[in-house]
Amino acid sequence: MFRIIWVISINLRNFMRRFMPTNILLDAIRTRRGLKWGVPAMLLAIPYLFAASTCTALIDGGASRWLYVVALACIWNALKFIAIGPVSVALLVWQRRFEQRLDRQRQASLPAQINA
Known part of the structure; x- marks a missing residue:
């Protein structure tokens, strides 16, 4: 029983991750260009x-209580x-620091390559 619930939840998560517009947009924001x-x-x-x-x-006006699911x-x-x-601001700061560190490493190794 637990295994069936586990498999269903994995498949539901994969479906939601691929096809729901908000998840697609959030995945695009988490890329380097989208931060x-x-x-x-x-x-x-x-x-x-x-x-x-x-x-x-x-719902307060008398509509179906199933609208609570939509509201949730x-x-x-x-x-x-x-x-x-x-989260995107923190990731962007981290990414820029990482890129600056890489640039400094490249510039430090550049004179060694020219002299060799």
Whole structure:
């Protein structure tokens, strides 16, 4: 039983990772070229929070309680976009320091190559 649940969760995660637009966008932001878009992507949390608010208002007005699932998904996506801003800034700082370190190493080894 545990193995079946484990396999289903792995397959569901793989499906969500490949085909859900928010996950595709977050994967693109985590690349070297996309790190600069992390902070502006935080603004995408606003429409998701608005959609969650609208869903809960509709439920209070008498709509189906299944909209709680949609509201939960919207809140989850909003939290992902809020979190990617600081994470992308930290990754960008780390990447730039790494690149500077590589440049210094290349420049230090360049005179040794010319003299040889």
